[in-house]
Every structure is written in C-alpha cells, then in structure tokens.
Amino acid sequence: MPFHPLTVARLDRSADDAVAITLAVPPALRGVFRHVPGQHLTVRHAGLRRTYSLCSPAGPERGEVTIGVRLIPGGAFSTHAVTALAAGDRLDVMPPRGRFTLRPAPGHYAAVAGGSGITPVLSMAASLLAARTDARFTLLRSDRTAGSAMFLDEVADLKDRHPGRFQLAHALTREERQAGPASGRLDAARLRDLLAALVPPDAVTGWYLCGPPGLIDASRSALRALGVPPERVRSELFLTTPDPPATLENERSFSDSPPHPAPHTTTLTALLDGRGTTCAATPGEPLLSALLRARPDAPYACRGGVCGTCRARLTEGRVHLARNDALEDDELAAGYVLACQAQPLTDHVALDFDA
Ligand code: FES
Structure with a gap:
C-alpha cells in the first residue's frame, strides 16, 4: 500500500504533552483517505513508521484528517511532532486501515x-x-x-x-x-x-x-x-513506549516456538496490488522480511504483530505465527496471517495481500 505525501494544515495542542495534527487531503485523494471511525493512519518519518488513530469524524468528502499524537519520552516521531513539526510540512502517510471500527447504526x-x-x-x-x-x-x-x-x-x-x-x-x-x-x-x-x-x-x-x-x-x-x-x-x-507500536488491536498472542520450521529455503509467492512476486525466505525468517527485499512496497507498520497492517491471506503452505495481537479468531479461521510474524513451515508458501 503506497504512502502519499500530505501537507500539515495545522497543529493544535490537545493536552499538555500532545498535539492534534491535521493533514490536508487533496481532492484526488479524498476517496483514498475516507475512513471508518476507529481506523488509524501509518506515518513514515526518518525511516520509521508509526501508527496513530484518526480522531476526526468520518464523512464522505472530507478535505482533511486529524490524528492525535502524545509525546513519548525518547519517541522519535512523537518528539518531532510535538516539538518541531509545523504547518506546511509534509508527511508520508499510508491510507486508513484497521478493524477496530464502529460503523454508524441505530x-x-x-x-x-x-x-x-x-x-x-x-x-x-x-x-x-x-x-x-x-x-x-x-x-x-x-x-x-x-x-x-x-x-x-x-x-x-x-x-x-x-x-x-x-x-x-x-x-x-x-x-x-x-x-x-x-x-x-x-x-x-x-x-x-x-x-x-x-x-x-x-x-x-x-x-x-x-x-x-x-x-x-x-x-x-x-x-x-x-x-x-x-x-x-x-x-x-x-x-x-519509546519504540511503540502505537496501536495494538485485541489481546491474544502466540508465543510458542515454531513446531517444525522449514529446514531449507522457502519459496514465497506473494500477490500484492495485482502483481505476483516470487522470492526466497531463509529458515525461520518472517515472510515480510523476505518479501521486502523484492517488494519494498509491501505493507507494514509495527513489525511486531500488533497493528495488522501486514495482514495477508495464506493461500498455499503452512506458517507459524510468532505473535498475533491483531487478527480476530474469524480472520485466522479464514486463513489470514500477519506477514511480519509468519515463519514458513513448508518449502512453498503463497500469500495474497489483496484478499
Ligand atoms: S506490521 Fe504490524 S502486525 Fe505486521
């Protein structure tokens, strides 16, 4: 999923140690940045990715979106946001994601x-x-x-x-x-x-x-x-924490050691944005790490099994999830995995990021 450069429209102090960052969304991107209440954005800054929830209301044609950022001592992006970021600056931002959502209903x-x-x-x-x-x-x-x-x-x-x-x-x-x-x-x-x-x-x-x-x-x-x-x-x-996954969804985790890691290099086939890519993963290597060598556009944010940005459907082979704090039971049952936590157990594995 691509990042888009968005301009900081304004910064408002939202607490003693926090700011609300409002980003202007140009007309061509308004559909892309339309969000469901509860979703978050991933921001890229100085080579780091951080995920922050949207606090602005959802609406059909919004020309801006707002995230809330609290200063975390030692936090690279939050320190920049609270002390240095200014209106007119640009931030690389991934479109809204996340399934902790409330769709308006009676x-x-x-x-x-x-x-x-x-x-x-x-x-x-x-x-x-x-x-x-x-x-x-x-x-x-x-x-x-x-x-x-x-x-x-x-x-x-x-x-x-x-x-x-x-x-x-x-x-x-x-x-x-x-x-x-x-x-x-x-x-x-x-x-x-x-x-x-x-x-x-x-x-x-x-x-x-x-x-x-x-x-x-x-x-x-x-x-x-x-x-x-x-x-x-x-x-x-x-x-x-200073090096946060800023948002964590749900509260299960998988910490067992892999039952039988694939003893040899695994062939990974990934479908991402309609394009198929084949690459090699070494034994025990998270599939996201392997894929990023061939597809730097593969989606991720926390790389810690918590934000769900790297979610993909396993369509072939078997994997071990080292940690899962993002996927619900029904998603696991439907074959979804977290690429950043998926270690291959078979010689061939296929992931569909578009599913
Ligand atoms: S990148 Fe956050 S769960 Fe994989």
Whole structure:
C-alpha cells in the first residue's frame, strides 16, 4: 500500500504533552483517505513508521484528517511532532486501515477509553452522533490528570451538540476533583460499579475498549461480571513506549516456538496490488522480511504483530505465527496471517495481500 505525501494544515495542542495534527487531503485523494471511525493512519518519518488513530469524524468528502499524537519520552516521531513539526510540512502517510471500527447504526454504544485511547473513540462518538439521530453514546474516560487528558474541548462539544444522546463520565486517577468518579486506579470492581451506574449493560449494542492493557483487562472483567456477552466487546490496546507500536488491536498472542520450521529455503509467492512476486525466505525468517527485499512496497507498520497492517491471506503452505495481537479468531479461521510474524513451515508458501 503506497504512502502519499500530505501537507500539515495545522497543529493544535490537545493536552499538555500532545498535539492534534491535521493533514490536508487533496481532492484526488479524498476517496483514498475516507475512513471508518476507529481506523488509524501509518506515518513514515526518518525511516520509521508509526501508527496513530484518526480522531476526526468520518464523512464522505472530507478535505482533511486529524490524528492525535502524545509525546513519548525518547519517541522519535512523537518528539518531532510535538516539538518541531509545523504547518506546511509534509508527511508520508499510508491510507486508513484497521478493524477496530464502529460503523454508524441505530443503537446505544458505549466505550471505556484510557489516556490516548480517547483518540479513536472521539471519532466513533462524533461520527455516530452526527450520522444517526437514533443512536446514543456513553463514554467513560480515564486520565491521570486533567492536564494530560487529550481532546477535553472536543469531547465537551459532543455534550453540547447532542444533549440527551451523549453521556460522559471522566475519571482522573491521580487528581482529586469536585465532580465525577473519585480519584484512584480503575480496577475491575470499580469499573463494574461505574459502568452499571452509567448505563444498563444489556441495553448496549456494542462496547469499545481502548487504552493500556491494565484498563482493557479490568474493563473486560467488569463487563463479564455484568453479564455482557464477549462478542459485544471489542478492544484496541495502546502502549506508550519509546519504540511503540502505537496501536495494538485485541489481546491474544502466540508465543510458542515454531513446531517444525522449514529446514531449507522457502519459496514465497506473494500477490500484492495485482502483481505476483516470487522470492526466497531463509529458515525461520518472517515472510515480510523476505518479501521486502523484492517488494519494498509491501505493507507494514509495527513489525511486531500488533497493528495488522501486514495482514495477508495464506493461500498455499503452512506458517507459524510468532505473535498475533491483531487478527480476530474469524480472520485466522479464514486463513489470514500477519506477514511480519509468519515463519514458513513448508518449502512453498503463497500469500495474497489483496484478499
Ligand atoms: S506490521 Fe504490524 S502486525 Fe505486521
């Protein structure tokens, strides 16, 4: 999937240590950059790729898109974004991807968002409430302090614009406040009580959890205790490490060692953007690494098994997935793999990136 140079239209401070970067999308690329609420963009800068969720609402003919970037100490792109990036600069950006999405439909939707996990949730809530007058959204957000909370004004705007259809509770875990939940860590028991008080759990069509692993795990436990069926709950993990996969989708991982790696060089055939390529992969080598030697345009972002950008369908042979934090069970059952984590087990393997 190609990168496109987009111009920074403006930068807005979205928290003490975060910026919202709005990128102008020229008319010829508006179809390419149309997104579903919850999707993310991959940005390429100084040879690195980073993935950031879109916070702007989805719409048919948008001339710009916005991502939220929090400064991570030691983070190469986030430091550049918060301290040096300016309007008029260009960034190489891959079109929106990701399956942690909410397509506007009637119903009552709810989210638990922690820290920068508010970014895709803001897009979901804004898009849903604007598109459907028969939909509601309940948000429980959690931040360390008010100063670190991204998009406070934009979330407050939703309350003003959609009174009666948008409900908000804001927990600050390290700061006392006069209204709202008491400060302190949100564990499963507190979440269960808070969520049950906010909305009858069985009235919710879909739950969206987005934030650090501890909050996702605690929220899943709380919803389980409230009797919410797991298939109504979707999650996206956010990590804040200096060398991040910026977004992580779902929470399974495969860490077993490969059962029987192919003892010899494997022939890899890949179909990508309608063009077939054949190349060689050495024993244990991730198929993406092998393919990139022949096809530098092969899609990837995190190379850590978490963003799903390198998803492809295995059409021949067998592979071992060293890690999977991106594909759902139904995708695995349909034969999808992550090329960055797929190690060949057979002499010939075929991947279809267009499937
Ligand atoms: S590049 Fe992110 S999962 Fe493979």
